[in-house]
Amino acid sequence: MTELPLPRPRAARQPEAQPPTVAIALFVGFVLTAAFVGLTAVIIPGVLLMVVAGFxxxxxxxxxxxxxxxxxxxxxxxxxxxxxTASSLSTDNSQPENPESHP
Incomplete structure (x- = not known):
């Protein structure tokens, strides 16, 4: 009978790296905001001052x-x-002693 080849041991599968979607979205949002503020600052120069005040x-x-x-x-x-602690100590010390306890 012919022997079948034994299966190779499986290599440990490395987890795939997650794409940096949040970083890309933040960068695109920053670029779009900067472009909008830049274009608006050309028309209304006070807008740039408002952005600086916001920062x-x-x-x-x-x-x-x-x-x-x-x-x-x-x-x-x-x-x-x-x-x-000081108030609890002062309330403990300020309580009068019971005169009947001492002869």
């Missing part, structure tokens, strides 16, 4: 986020915990 507002928002969320929020939480 400035976004920059201020990002700076405020990092200032409050990353740096100041842990400090505020620690101060709140300290004040709660």
């Amino acid at each position: 400035g507002m976004v920059l201020l928002f990002v700076l405020q986020y990092f200032l409050w969320a990353k740096w100041l929020y842990p400090i505020v939480i620690k101060m709140e915990a300290d004040s709660l």
Whole structure:
């Protein structure tokens, strides 16, 4: 009887890379927006100033986020915990002792 060739071991299949559709869409959107603003700025020069002001507002928002969320929020939480601890200690110390408990 003739022997059939044994099947080759299958190579591990590498997952296919996903196409960068989100990056392409963001880039196309940015190019179209820049082109529209550029064409509008030729007609109305104040539009470019409004775009610069918008970028400035976004920059201020990002700076405020990092200032409050990353740096100041842990400090505020620690101060709140300290004040709660201090107030609980002061309420424990301010309670009058029961005169009947001491002879």
